[in-house]
Amino acid sequence: MNSTDLMKQLPAQWSTFGPGYDWLFYFIYWMSVALFVGIIGTAIFFVVKYRRRPGVKAEPTGHNLVMELAWTVAPVILLVLLFHWGFAGYVSLTSPPPDAMDIRVRARKWSWDFEYPNGGHTANSVTIPINRPVRFVISSEDVLHAMFIPAFRVKRDAVPGMYSTLWFQATHTGDTRFYCAEYCGAADAPVIGADGVARETGHFSMGGPVHIIPQSQWQEFLVGILRAPTHANGTEFTPAEWGEQLYTAQNCNTCHSVNGSAMTGPTWQHIFGHDVALADGSHVPVDENYVRRSILEPNAQVVQGFNPVMPSYQGSLTDRQLDALIAYIRSLR
Ligand code: HEC
Ligand SMILES: [Cu+2]
Numbered sequence: 001m002n003s004t005d006l007m008k009q010l011p012a013q014w015s016t017f018g019p020g021y022d023w024l025f026y027f028i029y030w031m032s033v034a035l036f037v038g039i040i041g042t043a044i045f046f047v048v049k050y051r052r053r054p055g056v057k058a059e060p061t062g063h064n065l066v067m068e069l070a071w072t073v074a075p076v077i078l079l080v081l082l083f084h085w086g087f088a089g090y091v092s093l094t095s096p097p098p099d100a101m102d103i104r105v106r107a108r109k110w111s112w113d114f115e116y117p118n119g120g121h122t123a124n125s126v127t128i129p130i131n132r133p134v135r136f137v138i139s140s141e142d143v144l145h146a147m148f149i150p151a152f153r154v155k156r157d158a159v160p161g162m163y164s165t166l167w168f169q170a171t172h173t174g175d176t177r178f179y180c181a182e183y184c185g186a187a188d189a190p191v192i193g194a195d196g197v198a199r200e201t202g203h204f205s206m207g208g209p210v211h212i213i214p215q216s217q218w219q220e221f222l223v224g225i226l227r228a229p230t231h232a233n234g235t236e237f238t239p240a241e242w243g244e245q246l247y248t249a250q251n252c253n254t255c256h257s258v259n260g261s262a263m264t265g266p267t268w269q270h271i272f273g274h275d276v277a278l279a280d281g282s283h284v285p286v287d288e289n290y291v292r293r294s295i296l297e298p299n300a301q302v303v304q305g306f307n308p309v310m311p312s313y314q315g316s317l318t319d320r321q322l323d324a325l326i327a328y329i330r331s332l333r
Helices: 003-007 018-049 065-094 215-224 239-249 288-296 319-331
Strands: 101-108 111-115 121-123 126-129 133-140 145-149 154-158 164-169 174-180 208-213 275-277 283-285
Touching (some): 018 065, 126 215, 208 215
Parallel strands (some): 101 133
Antiparallel strands (some): 145 174, 275 283
């Protein structure tokens, strides 16, 4: 570690909060270093200087008014200043400007849904314009999660049954990342990646890119999220291709395999067109309506041998995305 690493313990500053936040962090950090060195250094010096020696008698010193006032008043001033800076920072972190753009953020095991002002959604990836205040209105559909964007210096819990908010204004275009900062459980089985490597999943899959784009591209982005994704040559994905993309983009793959192995949820291989046994002992055919209902109301018909832990995707998948997922599951029959 060299001297510049010591000064660079925080990630790049990509929001308007960066300078003030980092200044206060380094102020407290270097003040702590200075006090630690000063106090421990003085203690060691005194231990050596006033150690017991044969023939030297201890002489109590009594009061020193000036020193006692100094070490009382100086910390009081310092603490009041720290409180003032901290409180002022807290107020600006929690008071979004009235013209902030709202993005609705829903957390669930184990994915994030972002809903934009025009009703479009993205999953596990969020895009925002530069130089514009943005407010996240966050909730959780199951357990505690937390939205954390280190480059913006913001973090807020996602709590079931209540809304929490955070806001920021990005100052750079480019890509950074967000994370779930509240351990929210692990999936029962690892996901095998395209490279054949098994990865622990669950909480660890709850992160993704933050794309910060110029304001001139913002309208185009909003229109684009309402359409089906396209191949490099411009042709639209078929419904089954789109469904396959959603299977990973929506993190369905943290609980469902497509190769026949059971994970937290049942595999999707060879289910379409067959009967499935439900927890109540009945059998129902897996058709379009059953799959659609399984996604929107997962606890209505629970598959035998599995726990009712699947979150509902009501409100976060459009009808066309539901059709695409159904087409993909049908293609696996
Ligand atoms: C947290 C784990 C989890 C995630 C994430 C998850 N599911 Fe599920 N899913 C389950 C479990 C467990 C079941 C079986 C119990 C039940 O029926 O509710 C299930 C059942 C299903 C079924 C019925 C399957 C059958 O064999 O009858 C479908 C269809 C389904 N999920 C679709 C999806 C889709 C689409 C997504 C992503 C958008 C998704 N699931 C995400 C856990 C999950
Ligand atoms: Cu989480």
